[in-house]
Amino acid sequence: MKGGQRTFLAVNPDGTITLPAELAQRSGILPGAPLCIEEVDRYLLIHRPITHLDRVYIEPTTCCPFDCTTCMRHSWNEKPGRMDMAVFEKVLDGLREFSPLPSVFFGGYGEPLSHPDVLDMVQRAKASGAEVELITNGSALDEDRIQRLVEVGLDSIWVSLDGATPECYGEVRQAPALPGIVRSLGLLKSVKYQKDTQKPVLGIAFVAMKKNVSELAKVISLGLRLGALKFSASNVQPHTKELLGEILYEKILGQKMGSFSLMDLPRMESGGEWDHDVAKMLSDCGFHFADGRAFTRAEDTCPFVAKGSVSVRWDGQVSPCLPLLHSHEAFLGSRKRTVKEFGLASIKDRRLREIWEDPSYVALRSRLQKFDYPPCTLCNSCSLVDSSQEDCFRNDPPACGGCLWAQGFVLCP
Numbered sequence: 001m002k003g004g005q006r007t008f009l010a011v012n013p014d015g016t017i018t019l020p021a022e023l024a025q026r027s028g029i030l031p032g033a034p035l036c037i038e039e040v041d042r043y044l045l046i047h048r049p050i051t052h053l054d055r056v057y058i059e060p061t062t063c064c065p066f067d068c069t070t071c072m073r074h075s076w077n078e079k080p081g082r083m084d085m086a087v088f089e090k091v092l093d094g095l096r097e098f099s100p101l102p103s104v105f106f107g108g109y110g111e112p113l114s115h116p117d118v119l120d121m122v123q124r125a126k127a128s129g130a131e132v133e134l135i136t137n138g139s140a141l142d143e144d145r146i147q148r149l150v151e152v153g154l155d156s157i158w159v160s161l162d163g164a165t166p167e168c169y170g171e172v173r174q175a176p177a178l179p180g181i182v183r184s185l186g187l188l189k190s191v192k193y194q195k196d197t198q199k200p201v202l203g204i205a206f207v208a209m210k211k212n213v214s215e216l217a218k219v220i221s222l223g224l225r226l227g228a229l230k231f232s233a234s235n236v237q238p239h240t241k242e243l244l245g246e247i248l249y250e251k252i253l254g255q256k257m258g259s260f261s262l263m264d265l266p267r268m269e270s271g272g273e274w275d276h277d278v279a280k281m282l283s284d285c286g287f288h289f290a291d292g293r294a295f296t297r298a299e300d301t302c303p304f305v306a307k308g309s310v311s312v313r314w315d316g317q318v319s320p321c322l323p324l325l326h327s328h329e330a331f332l333g334s335r336k337r338t339v340k341e342f343g344l345a346s347i348k349d350r351r352l353r354e355i356w357e358d359p360s361y362v363a364l365r366s367r368l369q370k371f372d373y374p375p376c377t378l379c380n381s382c383s384l385v386d387s388s389q390e391d392c393f394r395n396d397p398p399a400c401g402g403c404l405w406a407q408g409f410v411l412c413p
Helices: 021-027 085-095 118-127 143-152 166-173 176-192 213-225 274-284 352-355 360-368
Strands: 037-040 041-048 056-057 105-106 132-136 156-158 201-208 230-235 262-263 287-289 293-294 310-311 317-319 328-332 335-338
Touching: 056 085, 056 166, 085 352, 105 118, 118 132, 118 143, 143 176, 156 176, 156 230, 166 176, 176 201, 201 213, 213 230, 310 352
Parallel strands: 056 105, 056 310, 105 132, 132 156, 156 201, 201 230
Antiparallel strands: 037 041, 262 293, 287 293, 310 317, 328 335
């Protein structure tokens, strides 16, 4: 429900609608494309066709100098790895086969800036014409890297800040790095000003837990002072029993809200005594506020399919989403769930377009868009939920009914 440019159309005499060619091409709404339209109140929500690749997540490395308490790497035994430039070139070659060109997001389960060639990767991706984003913990944002990222035209940089004070940040990230990161982001703001550019747009990503949620407002305030224009807050996925005690959704994990719950709200001033009461009311009712409306995020919705995305692991393995890049463990309520990595193919062996258009992968995306899976987060009562390999609907792997991303609990930028 994000506001944007309005396009006015007339319905053709035969009842069809003709979209402007540029809009249709950009959105992948082309002849023969399967289209899902959802009625939300008096709005019509048009979902991205599952045939349209819009974003490629690239994991440059699983190496990271931090030992964050929230990291998925605490629940696996993999050796750290880095993407070879030869593998990256195959991804880049694959991107060029799509029109329009998909955007590129450098992320995954490691620190991208710890890869020695990541700045070259960013430059190569930008030179191809793609929109490029990168997420980082910010610890490696020295002056040289900042200058380079601005010069190559990185479109967006997301920085993970899980606390606004050194004490809180250090407890989550296990590193006394916050003051240095704040200085680096101040330098980024200054360099952008000197070069008269808005890029890269700064985004702040926050993982909320009981121990740090009280600092979310301070993190947003800090981000605004540093020039951030985008914010993303997520719940934590509990990979350990200790993290299970930190989740903020224990009571509503099995609560069904319906696809959307809407509340119209007027514009009103902030800073009054009513702020806390309104915020608490919205939270208690499961509402979120945006563009003059409060709404609950759609349930049973794979955000990676909704974004038209695919993920490439550091070794070239291609996966439908970030959570399935690596085998790992996580708790769903009190049950420990084993999620097995799910690879479609390797970019070393098959072209990206060939993988994307493979009938079995198209069928998987169609099933995910319909979300033909049992309500595992709601039920969570049988042993089938303890694995991502099978469910009571007898779906082929992966079994996504227990995915916290699909129920709006965990979010990625």
